[in-house]
Amino acid sequence: MKYLTKDLPIEKMPEPAKVYISMSQHIGAPALPVVAVGDKVKKGQLVGEASGAISANVFASIAGTVTEITDIVNGMGQKQKYVVIENDGSGEETFFDEMTSFEPKDLVERIRLAGIVGLGGAGFPTAVKLSPKTKLDALVINGAECEPYLNCDYRLMLERTEDIYKGIMYTARALGIKRIIFGIEANKPDAIEIFGKYSDIETVVLKKQYPMGSEKHLIYCTTGRKVPCGKMPFDVGVCVQNVKTMIAVYEAIELNLPLAKTVITVSGLGVKNSKNLRVALGTPFKDIIDYCGGMADDVVKIVAGGPMMGKALVNLNQYTRKTDSGLLLLKKGEASTASPTNCINCGKCSDNCPMRLIPAFMDSYIQAGDYLAAEKLGVMNCIECGSCAYNCPAKRPLVQSFNFAKGKIREIRLNEARKEGK
Numbered sequence: 001m002k003y004l005t006k007d008l009p010i011e012k013m014p015e016p017a018k019v020y021i022s023m024s025q026h027i028g029a030p031a032l033p034v035v036a037v038g039d040k041v042k043k044g045q046l047v048g049e050a051s052g053a054i055s056a057n058v059f060a061s062i063a064g065t066v067t068e069i070t071d072i073v074n075g076m077g078q079k080q081k082y083v084v085i086e087n088d089g090s091g092e093e094t095f096f097d098e099m100t101s102f103e104p105k106d107l108v109e110r111i112r113l114a115g116i117v118g119l120g121g122a123g124f125p126t127a128v129k130l131s132p133k134t135k136l137d138a139l140v141i142n143g144a145e146c147e148p149y150l151n152c153d154y155r156l157m158l159e160r161t162e163d164i165y166k167g168i169m170y171t172a173r174a175l176g177i178k179r180i181i182f183g184i185e186a187n188k189p190d191a192i193e194i195f196g197k198y199s200d201i202e203t204v205v206l207k208k209q210y211p212m213g214s215e216k217h218l219i220y221c222t223t224g225r226k227v228p229c230g231k232m233p234f235d236v237g238v239c240v241q242n243v244k245t246m247i248a249v250y251e252a253i254e255l256n257l258p259l260a261k262t263v264i265t266v267s268g269l270g271v272k273n274s275k276n277l278r279v280a281l282g283t284p285f286k287d288i289i290d291y292c293g294g295m296a297d298d299v300v301k302i303v304a305g306g307p308m309m310g311k312a313l314v315n316l317n318q319y320t321r322k323t324d325s326g327l328l329l330l331k332k333g334e335a336s337t338a339s340p341t342n343c344i345n346c347g348k349c350s351d352n353c354p355m356r357l358i359p360a361f362m363d364s365y366i367q368a369g370d371y372l373a374a375e376k377l378g379v380m381n382c383i384e385c386g387s388c389a390y391n392c393p394a395k396r397p398l399v400q401s402f403n404f405a406k407g408k409i410r411e412i413r414l415n416e417a418r419k420e421g422k
């Protein structure tokens with residue numbers, strides 16, 4: 001289904017009348033609002049400040065007046081704090097000061113200040129990733145974009161090649177890394193050709209196979225290194241970054257801009273006009289759908305992200321976040337609406353798991369509330385790619401089950417550590 005938007009240039013959506021800026025657009029502690037109701041804000045002004053080592057600043061994406069600071073249960077069913085800004089139409093904007101020193105520590109500090117997080121979906125604060133405790137020797141750029149429907153990274157690779165290149169060079173400098181590898185799926189020959197021209201980047205053509213974009217698979221296919229169970233890319237000397245993140249790095253360093261916008265693919269047979277769109281962060285999904293001509297009456301599922309790893313929305317109280325890559329409106333035939341039934345032990349989930357896990361067993365332990373048994377079976381290594389659920393004839397909600405269990409296991413381990421005074 002990539003054909004729907006593959007050849008559509010990125011279009012800039014006009015700023016909405018209101019934006020809803022979430023304080024939780026990243027992994028880690030929510031940002032804390034630093035504005036009050038009634039405040040006038042400029043585009044690019046800090047509205048939420050990082051509240052810990054793993055957190056990120058959040059900025060106004062339009063100029064206007066703060067009308068609310070409120071908790072909203074969003075389309076993913078998560079209660080989050082939002083700063084609501086009403087557009088005053090002035091377009092007033094504020095910028096960071098010009099950088100005068102480009103030493104690694106200055107680059108990392110600018111990236112931290114700009115609120116940049118992993119824009120491939122993970123949302124991990126980039127400045128933390130660029131301050132590893134061990135020496136790394138390879139920077140891997142993720143140009144796989146292996147999810148069906150999504151083309152925002154692909155379009156950015158074609159349309160903002162030089163900006164991505166500059167972002168990569170700043171990131172490599174921040175890490176003190178010489179070896180840069182750009183992994184691009186074979187179905188993007190024009191992007192492969194463009195980046196193949198940079199002599200300081202090794203371009204690796206990846207097999208077109210889902211989930212090639214997962215960090216562990218990408219690292220193995222580009223460097224031959226295996227990230228062991230329970231370990232991270234930095235344990236094998238690698239830092240992985242996404243192309244969109246590289247543009248944010250370039251904009252923060254050269255254009256003095258914070259992260260306040262994103263590019264998403266709006267697609268699916270249920271939207272009138274599919275598009276690749278540049279949108280202000282906090283734009284209501286409803287406004288985006290209207291801008292794309294509206295949705296068909298027989299849409300059965302609305303998904304934030306791709307069809308495999310994205311989240312189906314329970315309502316339209318959803319607003320663009322830093323990590324968004326897609327908004328899909330799916331009709332019957334594109335998405336399953338069947339209710340889950342009992343597992344029939346067919347083994348299809350295990351056959352299709354790229355991490356060689358046994359999803360059916362993990363799920364049955366989780367349903368019984370035995371999260372630690374699921375942990376023993378490796379649930380923490382699940383990359384939530386959705387391949388098991390996609391192939392499950394009983395339509396078991398396996399990914400949701402694993403995501404839930406991982407949260408529970410983290411909670412259990414955290415409580416244990418607290419008890420031990422760690």
Ligand code: SF4
Pocket residue numbers: 349352353354355356357359381382383384385386387388389398399402
């Ligand atoms: S989502 Fe399913 S298929 Fe993917 S890694 Fe996890 S258990 Fe395996």
Ligand code: SF4
Pocket residue numbers: 342343344345346347348349350359360388391392393394395396
């Ligand atoms: S694919 Fe579904 S039905 Fe088959 S074993 Fe796995 S969970 Fe059970």
